[in-house]
Amino acid sequence: MYRLDREAHRRRNVVERCFNKLKQNKALATRYDKRARHYKALVTLACLRLWLPNRHCGHAPAPPPGVPAPPPGQRS
Template sequence: RVARPGPGRPRTRPDRVVADKGYSARKIRAYLRRRGIAATIPERIDQINGRIRRGKARCRLDRTAYRRRNVVERCFSRLKQNRALATRYDKRAVHYQAMVTLACLRLWLP
C-alpha cells in the first residue's frame, strides 16, 4: 500500500516494477501486463536468443529507471552492514523498525 498525499484510499498498484534478470519470466511479465503495471526487467540471454530465432524484436528497457534501482540496492547493502538488521535479532516488529530508523540516521548524518 502506498499512502496518497491527500484524501482517498491508498494505492495498491505500483506504476512500475524494476527488477533484475532473475525475475525475467513470461508469467511475471504477463501478470504485470494484466494488472497494467510497467515492467523494467532486462532479458536473460536465452530469452533474447529465442526472440531472435522467432524473428521478434527485443523488449525495450528503460535504462534510466533501471539505473535508479542501483541506488536502492546500494542503500540496502549499506543497511545490511548493521549486524542487527542483517540477522534480525529483534523479535518484535517495533524494535526492528526502530533499528532500521537508527541505521538510516547513521547513514544520513555525518
C-alpha cells in the same frame, strides 16, 4: 530483445546500494530483535547513520568555520 531503461536502472541501483549498506549492520541483516517496534527502531537508526554526515555519528562536532580543529586524540 529487451530495451534498457537507463533511468529505471539507475534508480533501482540506488535502492540496491542503500539496502546493501543497511545490511552491513549485523542485527539488521539477521533480524535479531523479535519485536517489530524494536526492529523498526533499529532500521530508523541505521537509516539515520547513513543520512547524517560521518563526523556527527559518535564523534565530536566539527568546529565552527575559521576555528582550527584540535589535534587528533585531544578533546576540546
